Amino acid sequence: MSTPSPSSAADARRYYITTPIYYVNDRPHVGHAYSTVAVDVMHRFQELKGARVHFLTGTDEHGQKIERRAQEEGIDGQAFTDRMAPPFRQLFDTMNCGYDDFIRTTEPRHKRQVQALWKRLEESGDIYLGEYEGWYSVSSETFFTEKELLEGNLDPITRKPVERVREKSYFFKLSKYGPKLLEWFESHPDFVQPSTRFNEVKRFVEGGLHDLSISRTSFRWGIGVPNDPQHVVYVWLDALTNYLSALGLLETGPAGAPSGQTDLAHFWPTKGTLSTTRAVHVVGKDILRFHAVYWPAFLMAAGLQPPHQIWAHGWLTADGVKMSKSLKNFVSPLPLVDALGTDPLRYYLMRDVAFGQDGDFSHANLVARYTGDLGNGLGNLLNRVVQSILPKATEGRIPTPGPSTSLEDSLVTLAQRVSQDTATHYHAFAPHRALESIWELVSAANKYVDQTEPWALLKSDPNHRLPTVLYTVLESLRWLSVLLSPVLPSKCQDLRKQLGLPPLAVRQGLDLWPQAWGALIPGTMTQPGTPLFPRLPEAVQDQLLGAPIAAQAPPPPDNHTKKPQTHNSNGKPMIEFDDFTKVDLRLGKVLQAEAVPKSTKLLKLQVDIGEPQPRQILAGIRTTYAPEDLIGKKLVVVANLKPRKLMGLESQGMVLAASDDDGLSALFVDKDITPGVSVG
Numbered sequence: 080m081s082t083p084s085p086s087s088a089a090d091a092r093r094y095y096i097t098t099p100i101y102y103v104n105d106r107p108h109v110g111h112a113y114s115t116v117a118v119d120v121m122h123r124f125q126e127l128k129g130a131r132v133h134f135l136t137g138t139d140e141h142g143q144k145i146e147r148r149a150q151e152e153g154i155d156g157q158a159f160t161d162r163m164a165p166p167f168r169q170l171f172d173t174m175n176c177g178y179d180d181f182i183r184t185t186e187p188r189h190k191r192q193v194q195a196l197w198k199r200l201e202e203s204g205d206i207y208l209g210e211y212e213g214w215y216s217v218s219s220e221t222f223f224t225e226k227e228l229l230e231g232n233l234d235p236i237t238r239k240p241v242e243r244v245r246e247k248s249y250f251f252k253l254s255k256y257g258p259k260l261l262e263w264f265e266s267h268p269d270f271v272q273p274s275t276r277f278n279e280v281k282r283f284v285e286g287g288l289h290d291l292s293i294s295r296t297s298f299r300w301g302i303g304v305p306n307d308p309q310h311v312v313y314v315w316l317d318a319l320t321n322y323l324s325a326l327g328l329l330e331t332g333p334a335g336a337p338s339g340q341t342d343l344a345h346f347w348p349t350k351g352t353l354s355t356t357r358a359v360h361v362v363g364k365d366i367l368r369f370h371a372v373y374w375p376a377f378l379m380a381a382g383l384q385p386p387h388q389i390w391a392h393g394w395l396t397a398d399g400v401k402m403s404k405s406l407k408n409f410v411s412p413l414p415l416v417d418a419l420g421t422d423p424l425r426y427y428l429m430r431d432v433a434f435g436q437d438g439d440f441s442h443a444n445l446v447a448r449y450t451g452d453l454g455n456g457l458g459n460l461l462n463r464v465v466q467s468i469l470p471k472a473t474e475g476r477i478p479t480p481g482p483s484t485s486l487e488d489s490l491v492t493l494a495q496r497v498s499q500d501t502a503t504h505y506h507a508f509a510p511h512r513a514l515e516s517i518w519e520l521v522s523a524a525n526k527y528v529d530q531t532e533p534w535a536l537l538k539s540d541p542n543h544r545l546p547t548v549l550y551t552v553l554e555s556l557r558w559l560s561v562l563l564s565p566v567l568p569s570k571c572q573d574l575r576k577q578l579g580l581p582p583l584a585v586r587q588g589l590d591l592w593p594q595a596w597g598a599l600i601p602g603t604m605t606q607p608g609t610p611l612f613p614r615l616p617e618a619v620q621d622q623l624l625g626a627p628i629a630a631q632a633p634p635p636p637d638n639h640t641k642k643p644q645t646h647n648s649n650g651k652p653m654i655e656f657d658d659f660t661k662v663d664l665r666l667g668k669v670l671q672a673e674a675v676p677k678s679t680k681l682l683k684l685q686v687d688i689g690e691p692q693p694r695q696i697l698a699g700i701r702t703t704y705a706p707e708d709l710i711g712k713k714l715v716v717v718a719n720l721k722p723r724k725l726m727g728l729e730s731q732g733m734v735l736a737a738s739d740d741d742g743l744s745a746l747f748v749d750k751d752i753t754p755g756v757s758v759g
């Protein structure tokens with residue numbers, strides 16, 4: 080039997096892991112959940128291995144983008160950000176992300192640190208006053224050179240227009256740090272992951288660095304530059320400092336000496352603690368340059384150690400384009416959590432997208448992963464044994480295993496390999512690989528149940544072979560409850576409870592990773608509960624499968640090169656007139672309307688579009704219109720859309736409606752025009 084072993088010295092280290100801090104100009108979406116869940120998975124893995132972990136996330140609340148949004152709302156920046164920040168925190172709570180600290184850049188603790196860092200940069204002689212003239216993108220709060228822009232002076236990432244700026248500005252002597260950065264890259268070959276991204280960073284620095292404008296005078300919503308209140312600190316210098324502020328690193332003491340400060344300050348590496356302290360920033364690939372070039376240069380100038388690693392993950396995309404607040408092509412995570420639960424969404428995000436690469440969000444894959452991997456794979460394995468057989472075989476107690484056969488031996492060997500592979504993959508920030516590997520064990524254990532047929536053994540050999548078979552499956556499930564816990568934390572606690580095991584209790588210096596077979600104690604009472612992943616009701620499936628991504632968006636930019644304009648300002652592809660005439664838009668008159676049972680959104684309409692029989696059309700407008708409001712109304716119908724089924728009912732067309740965050744309005748026609756005439 081195995082007992083948890085004390086972890087190696089390397090694992091007993093401090094581990095500081097951070098997400099980017101998120102702009103609060105809009106509500107959070109599934110892309111934000113993605114970054115924070117990924118960091119949560121790594122944090123939980125490190126804790127299982129016995130590390131002392133500090134996990135930081137938060138919100139980025141200054142800058143021109145936020146100031147403009149606040150002005151649009153007619154409130155000041157503080158009131159605006161106070162309203163916009165909590166949904167991010169709530170989302171991360173809903174996603175069960177166990178962060179240790181949530182920092183807001185409007186907090187006094189952060190402001191003090193930004194000003195302290197500024198003073199250090201000034202003391203090192205790396206700041207001078209000048210004038211900036213060039214392009215600025217408010218949507219990504221970034222200065223761009225002319226050649227980086229897309230056709231029409233658009234930001235290469237957000238595709239929003241950039242602005243010409245000319246103003247007094249303090250500059251940071253970034254150009255001076257080019258050689259030092261290259262030296263750092265050379266001596267820290269894992270500084271940026273994945274390595275292909277590291278190559279891009281190196282090429283960028285090798286191309287020569289310009290000094291960086293680090294203050295703005297044309298707006299006010301930011302942290303004042305010490306001793307020059309006309310200027311506010313550039314929002315990226317402000318934002319990056321959050322990684323130090325949360326540790327209180329610059330609170331006191333001379334440059335480069337975090338000692339004498341809070342215990343948290345020890346989470347930042349110094350030359351003396353390199354082997355026991357790791358600091359990793361996980362970021363989206365869009366903000367790698369800020370983290371891998373500007374940030375280490377600021378830190379070097381301030382006499383501080385750069386972090387160990389910057390891990391740049393890819394984007395969740397919709398039709399190949401980054402989901403973003405500015406393009407409004409994002410999926411909201413909360414309805415997905417309502418439909419499936421938190422852990423299945425975490426699983427989908429970590430499994431379906433190779434970490435480091437882009438991946439298209441797909442409702443169909445989400446449902447397939449839920450039903451297949453989770454329900455039929457893991458859930459079924461537990462169900463087959465704990466629910467179905469154990470109560471009959473042992474009155475629910477863990478049996479004492481007898482001698483093993485080659486079938487058990489090979490399952491144990493496989494479990495041991497899977498455990499090692501999984502740890503390697505988590506370590507390497509490859510949660511998708513870790514899960515792939517874990518599912519080798521899920522499948523092998525299910526296959527073992529098929530081969531050994533415990534339901535037959537219940538009759539033929541209940542006292543000899545059956546206990547061994549049941550114990551083998553239960554012990555596999557115990558291993559799975561640890562291996563999977565970084566991704567499925569609450570389902571794994573449930574799984575453990577059903578196995579009669581206590582929750583996993585992490586402790587610094589204690590390695591809980593499964594190593595030796597046989598820790599389940601015979602005689603322990605199991606507690607069969609509800610299925611881990613119950614079958615999805617058909618209505619929920621239909622709703623998920625019919626869910627649109629909020630808007631169509633343009634194709635990905637082609638490495639920042641200029642291209643002829645192929646999309647309009649709404650991100651829609653430009654089409655030929657012939658393409659437009661293919662759509663048969665017709666005037667329809669609503670003859671009957673009724674609610675679709677079990678659907679909160681759908682109405683079933685019978686619509687006269689000038690054909691012998693009315694068309695049955697399902698329209699997702701129930702939240703705004705009662706059926707009786709619609710009878711006799713004339714609206715615009717797409718009459719040549721292929722029929723499709725929603726909630727088991729055929730929809731033979733589509734009703735046009737406009738919607739925004741606050742509601743929806745169908746496109747009614749206000750004159751008495753004959754049903755069936757073409758609209759165009």
Ligand code: MSP
Nearest residue numbers: 099100101102110114139318319362363394395402
């Ligand atoms: N505030 C800056 C970051 C400052 S860090 C010192 C910022 N904020 S952001 O809200 O625009 O985006 C932050 C991060 O959200 C991205 O780097 C990425 O980690 C995550 N994502 C936003 N959209 C995403 C996708 N569509 N897909 C994956 N991650 C996404 O940049």
